[in-house]
Amino acid sequence: MSRFVLAAGGTGGHMVPAHALAEELMRRGHHVALVTDARGTRFPGLFENVETHVLPAGRLGGGPMGWLRAGRSILAGRRQARQLFREFQPAAVMGFGGYPALPALLAAFKAKIPTAVHEQNAVLGRVNRFVAGRVDAVATAYPDIQRLPSKAAMKVRLVGNPVRHEVLELRDKPYPPLDHDGVFRVLVTGGSQGATILSDVVPEGLGLLPPVFRARLQVTHQARAEDIERVRTRYAEQGIPAELATYLPDLPERLGRAHLVIGRSGASTVAELAAAGRPAILVPFAAATDDHQTYNAKELVEAGGARSIPQSQFTPVELAKQMQKLGLEPEALANAARRAKSCGRPDAVRDLADLIEEIGG
Numbered sequence: 001m002s003r004f005v006l007a008a009g010g011t012g013g014h015m016v017p018a019h020a021l022a023e024e025l026m027r028r029g030h031h032v033a034l035v036t037d038a039r040g041t042r043f044p045g046l047f048e049n050v051e052t053h054v055l056p057a058g059r060l061g062g063g064p065m066g067w068l069r070a071g072r073s074i075l076a077g078r079r080q081a082r083q084l085f086r087e088f089q090p091a092a093v094m095g096f097g098g099y100p101a102l103p104a105l106l107a108a109f110k111a112k113i114p115t116a117v118h119e120q121n122a123v124l125g126r127v128n129r130f131v132a133g134r135v136d137a138v139a140t141a142y143p144d145i146q147r148l149p150s151k152a153a154m155k156v157r158l159v160g161n162p163v164r165h166e167v168l169e170l171r172d173k174p175y176p177p178l179d180h181d182g183v184f185r186v187l188v189t190g191g192s193q194g195a196t197i198l199s200d201v202v203p204e205g206l207g208l209l210p211p212v213f214r215a216r217l218q219v220t221h222q223a224r225a226e227d228i229e230r231v232r233t234r235y236a237e238q239g240i241p242a243e244l245a246t247y248l249p250d251l252p253e254r255l256g257r258a259h260l261v262i263g264r265s266g267a268s269t270v271a272e273l274a275a276a277g278r279p280a281i282l283v284p285f286a287a288a289t290d291d292h293q294t295y296n297a298k299e300l301v302e303a304g305g306a307r308s309i310p311q312s313q314f315t316p317v318e319l320a321k322q323m324q325k326l327g328l329e330p331e332a333l334a335n336a337a338r339r340a341k342s343c344g345r346p347d348a349v350r351d352l353a354d355l356i357e358e359i360g361g
């Protein structure tokens with residue numbers, strides 16, 4: 001039995017994989033403490049049974065004054081983290097990105113505690129890039145990782161992104177039955193926030209498909225609250241049955257029934273498509289840092305499980321064209337589903353837990 005500290009910034013993208021690892025480590029009989037910021041304590045159902053420490057954390061950048069402020073709060077955070085480590089005596093510290101991970105990792109370096117980071121995206125994030133040269137291991141979600149400092153190249157361990165067990169269970173179920181003339185289910189999702197561009201383009205794009213195919217469509221579309229009524233009207237005008245929601249708590253179940261997904265390529269969405277094996281048309285969020293969503297989509301695209309359309313070229317005509325290129329026939333789609341599934345990494349949590357045990361051992 002060992003003691004481990006997980007340090008993660010307060011957004012879902014960082015907290016969800018950290019939580020999955022915490023559960024696995026506790027299942028293995030270890031003690032776990034979480035270091036995060038105030039936002040990190042506001043995820044219902046996450047880390048409720050885990051000792052949680054909130055540290056001050058400064059954002060990097062923002063001009064000389066910004067750096068000064070960040071420097072001060074990082075130093076204060078590092079002091080608190082060192083105090084925590086003296087009491088908790090962790091065997092290893094793992095960071096998941098986000099600013100609150102930084103003071104904890106800096107404190108671990110100073111105390112000579114073994115460290116690792118996990119990167120959810122295909123481009124190393126700011127904090128992970130900053131510490132990559134000093135940590136003992138860099139766990140990645142994709143085989144090809146951008147902006148990795150060369151001195152960290154030897155430390156990389158490909159593990160994948162943990163996904164919810166409801167999604168993992170889809171891996172053992174077949175691609176949903178699809179007849180040449182049966183219902184065709186499309187799931188449209190813009191990530192945790194929804195995406196207006198999907199609302200503007202998808203109803204029109206689906207409306208451009210051949211009428212016999214259009215008649216088979218059944219759409220679930222997750223949209224931003226301000227877009228919902230407009231999108232509902234657009235589907236109704238196209239004669240396409242569509243269910244609209246701002247957030248789908250039962251997304252895994254809907255993913256299980258979907259024949260095709262149209263969505264953003266946030267780290268978790270991509271991991272879920274690969275875990276479940278669902279073909280997709282992806283529209284990477286153009287303003288994402290270092291264009292990381294384009295890189296996130298790359299593995300699925302290269303495997304033949306998805307097609308990616310740059311946001312600047314995402315028009316109804318292009319969507320209809322890419323859907324036809326992916327193939328709308330049951331055989332082509334089942335084939336794309338298999339290819340997507342080949343990118344899945346269902347053992348991500350196990351491999352992450354093995355890694356932290358190894359560096360802390």
Ligand SMILES: CC(=O)N[C@H]1[C@@H](OP(=O)(O)OP(=O)(O)OC[C@H]2O[C@@H](n3ccc(=O)[nH]c3=O)[C@H](O)[C@@H]2O)O[C@H](CO)[C@@H](O)[C@@H]1O
Nearest residue numbers: 013120121191192193222247248249251266267268269288
């Ligand atoms: C705009 C932005 O900065 N996005 C980033 C954010 O993505 P964001 O959090 O928006 O998107 P992700 O794809 O990573 O995760 C979305 C998660 O929400 C779930 N879901 C979504 C909609 C819904 O109705 N129901 C539901 O359960 C999905 O199943 C998935 O698990 O963090 C990711 C991980 O760092 C990054 O890759 C993204 O670039």
